[in-house]
Amino acid sequence: MSTKYKTSNPEGIYFLSMATVEWVDVFTRREYCQIVLDSLKFCIEQKGLVLHAWVIMPNHLHLIASAAEGKLLSHILRDFKKFTAIKLLTAIQENPQESRKNWLQWIFESNGKRNPNNDHQQFWQQNSHPIELDSNFLMEQKLEYLHHNPVKAGFVEEPTHWRYSSAGDYEGGKGLLPLVLIG
Template structure:
């Protein structure tokens, strides 16, 4: 078993990438993004997640996060992914406006069948690729990368204009989620 991408240091701050299977674009609808935002808020308020920065892109999201002393970050992420997968799969299934419903369900079901750990569907890729941000330089690089992701993708001109991001918080505004800003 690989130990390269693990949250070994419970006091550490980590850059985390969470992607959909097949990199399928799901977060093109506001209601799906809001499931992620609401779930992050719940994890902050009830599970010990400390969120420093975040961005939701169409097929993945990045977090810079840590956890309180009594809650391992890996356990919080596991619970977050399990809950959001169930909630998102249900939202897709029940959304009468979802024109890609059959195609998305086929992708999630085919990935679930290939994975012996799943019983039906798989929404998220397994690894979060946590990278410990143990230097100021690395922290600054990952924070810049995270916030510039929507700009580099051509979605917005300014990072703070992407509403599903903490870039507005770092630009002096008020975003969606309570953060502990990096200095």
């Protein structure tokens, strides 16, 4: 059995990337970002997700996360992706302000039809590319990469200026989600 892209260490801390199909920009609207935030908070409070850092970009998100004792991160992520996909697809469909509704629906449906794991639509790319952060070097590298993602993309000048990120938490502020800081 392949161990590539698996959370094989139940006690490990992982860097995770979740991208929308076709890298389509969905998280350009606050209401869609809020669905992700609410879902992460639920997973923290009810499912045993331990969140260490996060960022939401227009077409993907990065997390540094682990699971509480007795929980499996792979199961938490599976449930998170399934739930958010349903909520986000519904929100897009029901949003009267969504000018890209037909185009987005076509993308999600065409990707869903090509994937035998889906019934109708596919929102997220299939896996989350987990990388176990088993050294301080890797932990610091991925934490910096995650927080500097919006800067590198040219959206902000400083990591703490990006609303949908835990960068402020690491500078002593109180962010949007409860975290267990690392480093």
